[in-house]
Amino acid sequence: MDPINNAVARLIEKAHRQSNYGDVNSAIDTLREALSIEPDNGYLHSYLAVNLVSARRLAAAHHEACTGLSMEPEDPFAHYALGLSLTAKMQLKKAADSYRNCLALDPEFAAAYLALAQVQSLLGQRPAALENLLKALELEPEDTDTIAALGQWHLSGGDLKEAKHHAENALAIEPQHQESLVLMGHILLRENRVEEAREHAIWALQMDASDEQALYLLSSIKARKSVLFGLWFRLNSWIAAGEGTRTTLLLVVGYLIFQLTSQVLEDTGNGQWASLVNYAWLALVLYSWVGPAWFHKKVEEEIKTVTLKPSY
């Protein structure tokens, strides 16, 4: 093997290791280094895209996925990477097409079935999602990600018993599997076993302190424990869902509704109601200022109790 290929292969291996340990930023740096040596390597661009999706750098991920695909149009992984970037951007129909293109090139690409099933679940196509989850499981019966996804499918359908069965199966194969721990946490939370759910969230965070799903579970538990937290958590989740433009418009529309209501009430001689609206707005402003700080403090206190695994 020539020295350049050898160096790139070593860097790819290093990036795989870093990515598997959840150290996405280091994996991105390693892949950047590899691309500095071999900028025309399509696989490097696609793999960089996958890591950029994990780092939530979506515009860059999409750019890299497109570059990777333009260099290697017949590579199923390039289609898969593009699918991931489109899924992260919530362009679900296009993402599903990319996964189908991937599967047309390689019908045994189990991860693509899993990803396609997740997109179909988001699109509300539950039967098709189940079909693809079962195909993924057929190809890799011991794959804990797929088993956990199957459990998630049952949980979202309200079938706690079946969801629990899959979560237990996955944990029997891999006791420290994060998605399964988080899934079990959600199941326990639904069963109102809050303390056990908390333990599962903490357990998942021990493996990877930055795991979004585990942090979300922990926040859900905190939100469940307090009405005020819960209200803020749900309101914030609703406002922040989707793209930044939606958030901007929602906030501005809220502000305009308040200001115009107040002004109209003043102009129509309902000054006392206008004052009430103003006080309500002030309370909301104070709440949205103090609420998140308080909420973060509480979650942070919880996170501080986590002892990270030496491997993290």
Added chain:
Amino acid sequence: MASHSATMYQIIDEPRPGALTRLAVNPFWPLLGFMFGGAFFSWVWSLINSLALGSPTRLRELFAILCGFVGYFLLLFAMSFLINLQVFEGLTHQYTRILLVGFSLIPSYYVYLRQSAAYELFEYFGGKALNGIPILLAGYFVGSKFQLAVLTAVINGVSLWTR
């Protein structure tokens, strides 16, 4: 901390530092500048910050602010026109003020969201940001005068043109 060398492959969303890099601030400060110095002050500061951060979305930010600026005056003139015509009973310049503030917040908040991502990467690559408080204080004293000067200049310009 991550470091860049000149020969390193550059990912498109990474900041490209330039001559203004030392003026970079957390984008939260220009957004806060909206409250202290008004929309125009905040927009000018955001544009400078965009260049200072080397924000990869600087053209979109510039476009958003230009749209905001044009939209601001279109809204102002449209409201003045409606008030003068007395189309709606009770419509006053108080409503114009509210609508202008609400409208101006859109580009400000949009730019803030865009720059926040660039700022995180700017910090990740070891960039040092300025403390925004002195500029914010300056905005408090000169922002409203600046806003008034721009408003007067545009209104005078338009009235000369339409005379």
